Amino acid sequence: xxxxxxxxxxxxxxxxxxxxxxxxxxxxxxxxxxxxxxxxxxxxxxxxxxxxxxxxxxxxxxxxxxxxxxxxxxxxxxxxxxxxxxxxxxxxxxxxxxxxxxxxxxxxxxxxxxxxxxxxxxxxxxxxxxxxxxxxxxxxxxxxxxxxxxxxxxxxxxxxxxxxxxxxxxxxxxxxxxxxxxxxxxxxxxxxxxxxxxxxxxxxxxxxxxxxx
Numbered sequence: 001x002x003x004x005x006x007x008x009x010x011x012x013x014x015x016x017x018x019x020x021x022x023x024x025x026x027x028x029x030x031x032x033x034x035x036x037x038x039x040x041x042x043x044x045x046x047x048x049x050x051x052x053x054x055x056x057x058x059x060x061x062x063x064x065x066x067x068x069x070x071x072x073x074x075x076x077x078x079x080x081x082x083x084x085x086x087x088x089x090x091x092x093x094x095x096x097x098x099x100x101x102x103x104x105x106x107x108x109x110x111x112x113x114x115x116x117x118x119x120x121x122x123x124x125x126x127x128x129x130x131x132x133x134x135x136x137x138x139x140x141x142x143x144x145x146x147x148x149x150x151x152x153x154x155x156x157x158x159x160x161x162x163x164x165x166x167x168x169x170x171x172x173x174x175x176x177x178x179x180x181x182x183x184x185x186x187x188x189x190x191x192x193x194x195x196x197x198x199x200x201x202x203x204x205x206x207x208x209x210x211x212x213x
Contacts, residue, residue, distance in 0.1 A: 004146020045144030047100025095146030
C-alpha cells in the first residue's frame with residue numbers, strides 16, 4: 001500500500017522488449033538504496049516489482065496489459081517517473097490510501113499558473129466511467145501523486161498544485177495530451193458495492209441515506 005506522497009523522481013534509463021515482455025531500468029538518486037530484489041515500488045502510480053537492484057537503479061518487468069492500460073504506453077528513455085516505496089506499518093498516513101492499481105488513463109490538459117499566486121491549476125480529463133468516483137474535495141491519485149479535487153466539470157477535473165508538488169514530481173515534464181495514470185479513492189468503490197449501485201446508477205445522498213449511511 002502507498003500514500004501518494006512521491007519520495008523520488010527517477011528517469012527511464014533503458015527500455016527493452018524481450019519475448020513480448022517490456023523491461024524498464026529506472027535510475028534514481030534515493031529510492032533504489034532502500035530496495036531489495038522482490039520489493040514493490042510505485043512507479044508513477046503503478047505498483048511494480050523490482051527484479052534487479054543496484055545502488056542507483058532498479059529493473060522492473062511490465063506485462064502487456066500493464067503497458068497497454070497505463071500511461072507507460074507513452075514512456076520513452078529519458079522520461080521522468082514518480083517513485084514511492086510502500087508505506088511502513090508504523091508510518092504516518094500523510095496522503096490517502098493508494099494501492100498502485102491504476103483504474104484508467106486520463107489526459108493531461110495542462111498546468112496553468114494561478115494569476116497572482118505561485119500555485120498552479122492542474123487540468124486533467126478522466127475516463128467517463130471513473131467520473132462517479134470523483135467528488136469535490138475528494139482524493140485522487142494522478143501519476144501516483146495524492147491530490148485533492150478542487151473542481152469537477154463532467155470528466156474535466158481541476159486540482160490546485162503547490163510549487164513543491166510541481167517541482168518534486170514529473171508534472172512539469174508532461175505535455176498536453178499525454179496519458180496520465182488515474183487511481184480513484186478505494187473508499188468510493190466500496191461504498192458503491194455496499195449500496196448495490198450498478199455501473200449506470202449514480203451514488204446520491206438519497207441512496208446513501210436509504211441504505212443507512
